[in-house]
Amino acid sequence: MRAWVYRTKGKPADVLRLEDDYPKPEPAQGQLLVSLRAVSTNPVFFKTMGMAPMRYMQRVPCVPEGDFSGVVAGGSLDGTDLKLGDEVFGIVPAQITMKNGKGALAEYLVCDKDLVVKKPANVSFEEASTFPLTTFTAYWALVRTGKLEKGKAQRVFINGGSGGVGAYAVQLAKAYGAFVATTCSPPSRELVSSLGADDVHDYKESDLATQLSSKYSGEPFDIFFDTVGHDTSLYYKSPTYLKPSGIYVDVAGPHIDGSIGSLLRASVDFANRLLRPKMLGGVPRKYTFGMMTTDRKELEEMAALIGEGKLRPIVDSVFAFEDALKAYERQMSNRAKGKVVVKVSQ
Numbered sequence: 161m162r163a164w165v166y167r168t169k170g171k172p173a174d175v176l177r178l179e180d181d182y183p184k185p186e187p188a189q190g191q192l193l194v195s196l197r198a199v200s201t202n203p204v205f206f207k208t209m210g211m212a213p214m215r216y217m218q219r220v221p222c223v224p225e226g227d228f229s230g231v232v233a234g235g236s237l238d239g240t241d242l243k244l245g246d247e248v249f250g251i252v253p254a255q256i257t258m259k260n261g262k263g264a265l266a267e268y269l270v271c272d273k274d275l276v277v278k279k280p281a282n283v284s285f286e287e288a289s290t291f292p293l294t295t296f297t298a299y300w301a302l303v304r305t306g307k308l309e310k311g312k313a314q315r316v317f318i319n320g321g322s323g324g325v326g327a328y329a330v331q332l333a334k335a336y337g338a339f340v341a342t343t344c345s346p347p348s349r350e351l352v353s354s355l356g357a358d359d360v361h362d363y364k365e366s367d368l369a370t371q372l373s374s375k376y377s378g379e380p381f382d383i384f385f386d387t388v389g390h391d392t393s394l395y396y397k398s399p400t401y402l403k404p405s406g407i408y409v410d411v412a413g414p415h416i417d418g419s420i421g422s423l424l425r426a427s428v429d430f431a432n433r434l435l436r437p438k439m440l441g442g443v444p445r446k447y448t449f450g451m452m453t454t455d456r457k458e459l460e461e462m463a464a465l466i467g468e469g470k471l472r473p474i475v476d477s478v479f480a481f482e483d484a485l486k487a488y489e490r491q492m493s494n495r496a497k498g499k500v501v502v503k504v505s506q
């Protein structure tokens with residue numbers, strides 16, 4: 161099959177190559193074989209491609225990416241409601257791809273049959289591929305960790321409402337009935353408002369923590385979901401806009417530019433957030449950093465919300481399979497509005 165493959169670490173443009181005769185994967189027990197139609201890119205893959213030492217932390221050769229849509233082409237169909245030819249979408253978690261090197265940027269993929277569901281008819285293959293990782297991340301942050309519940313009218317702040325994760329998190333929080341405030345730059349405001357955000361802050365206009373303190377100290381948030389990282393003051397100043405019982409959930413982490421200095425600063429900052437007790441000057445708000453998890457029930461709920469139109473796809477751009485390197489360029493720009501998609505033509 162044709163597949164994008166890397167064998168050494170580096171930037172996608174330097175190490176990712178399109179191979180024409182890469183071995184087609186064989187499904188093991190409990191796995192499905194999917195003939196792929198579309199794949200959406202996620203920052204975790206260009207980050208691991210560039211950073212993780214080969215051999216120790218990831219398997220090479222490696223086909224990157226995990227979010228996909230396609231058609232069932234074989235494998236263990238027993239115990240599923242699927243048959244050959246069904247149109248599906250799903251995910252191979254990054255931890256699995258790093259272990260076995262079998263990701264989604266290829267013509268075929270094998271995956272756990274529990275992480276594949278039928279594609280709702282109201283979305284295209286390209287659109288369907290945009291949901292899994294971002295929405296699982298939003299579920300992990302808001303529902304599992306932040307304890308967002310339907311009908312409780314909680315108050316949620318999402319930093320980065322126009323990004324891949326943020327655009328889906330805004331919609332999920334609204335589908336759960338929360339008040340949602342978020343950030344973006346002026347060109348993204350219309351998009352973010354159209355997702356249902358109740359309040360939108362321009363983070364470029366003035367210091368964001370100051371904007372939030374002056375507006376929300378009287379009506380603080382239950383959950384602060386940070387999909388951007390970078391601005392460490394947002395956590396340190398959070399007591400002025402996050403309830404004492406509230407939680408700061410971070411999926412982006414501190415900014416590390418590869419230098420020893422930035423690594424040291426990030427380590428000290430992390431230790432302060434996680435370990436420093438209140439009596440020694442620590443911030444009196446709970447902080448959590450973590451990785452998204454996958455779950456069959458959440459995938460089914462995701463598909464139902466898509467079918468009902470409560471979760472809609474936000475597609476920044478679609479690239480041809482041969483142009484996957486351009487897709488990475490766009491993904492790495494930090495300016496994508498919603499998701500970057502690669503169309504796998506068969």
Ligand SMILES: NC(=O)c1ccc[n+]([C@@H]2O[C@H](COP(=O)([O-])OP(=O)(O)OC[C@H]3O[C@@H](n4cnc5c(N)ncnc54)[C@H](OP(=O)(O)O)[C@@H]3O)[C@@H](O)[C@H]2O)c1
Nearest residue numbers: 203320322323324325344345348411412450451452494496
């Ligand atoms: N821990 C996990 O399990 C997990 C899972 C998924 C993703 N992540 C991480 O989460 C982060 C976000 O991923 P993503 O896919 O959402 O990235 P993305 O789509 O590349 O984010 C781009 C968006 O970020 C916005 N942005 C950039 N700087 C901003 C700022 N200072 N304030 C507010 N918005 C800003 C841009 O909006 P404007 O152009 O409007 O500024 C753009 O829409 C990445 O670091 C990724 O690795 C972690």
